Amino acid sequence: MADGDDPKLLTALLRSPVTWGVALSLVLSFVPALNQSSDDFQFGVIIGLSGLAVTILVDQQLRLNALRRQMVSGTERAVRDIRATVTATLPLLQASPDFRSFAGQVSENWQKIDGKRSPFLHRILQDRVREFLGDVTSLGSGAIEIEATKPYSFRSASLTEFAVMLMVHSDDLGYWMEVRGQRYLRRQRDAIAAGELIVERIFVLEDEEIDEAEAIIAEQCAAGISVKVVRTDELTPGERREHDIDQGVITDRHGSKMLMRPIPELRRSGGLMSARLERLSYLPGEIQKAERSISFLRHHAVPVNQVYPNITGCDGATD
16 A cells, blocks of 8 residues: 555544444443443443444445435436437437438448548538538528529429429520520420429510510410510619519429529629529518519510510410
8 A cells, every 4th residue: 555545544534433433332341341340341342332233333324325325316317318318319210211211321421431530531521511401401491592503403403393383584584595494494395285384484674685585485485384574664773673583483282382583693794694593492471572573573564475476375374
């Protein structure tokens, strides 16, 4: 035993109830023996033994109480740990089978990355996780902005799950002559021909865009789309700022409505704007505001044949 341990041992012995109980028992047992009487000696022995027994019982009781407190404290900690575990895992248990499968794959591959002990891989992982969580958080809130060229953007996705499209086109007529625009129009035409989709599109045109838009609008009408035209010179500057917005409200087959708004960010030659992002929103306030704008433009729109007498059949597939 090290010398430094002696004071600690002495302190522990002095604080022990057993030490004091034994010492008191010995004192009580020897006091009667001082009379040098046999009976007193026997009485002293009885007192000493009784004291030792009481000391042992008290010590055991104290130890039992301490053990009970430790058990209660340990049980409380265990209950807290179980509650925390249940709280953490309950969302996973309540999630869909697809999500549980996804979480299992993420956990498995995350452990593989941890096993490689590569700071570079971990940095990539953390960046991807932040990006993914940002997208999921946006989706959970009901609105997200995504790249317009991605396969899951609205203009690139399948239209089979949608029933009605009420659209306004006010920017970048050249989009309809691009490959992406032609594919988007073809998907609309096919869905309309199959009786699965109704499309109404309002073109908001500057005077200098009238001639350029004629072939584009003729193609839209041939696809079975109900087309109307709003000339910007019929709108006040305030009305243009509020309602001249490239956007649409789409209703799916379950009756849920979604706002789709291309976000023009890149200016092309000639002053036309090309959408790099799409905003997709299920937020009621945004949808209602878009519906009010579409209703306003409908009120100011004219039939296609009033602007283009040679174009017919622009009432869509609903008539």
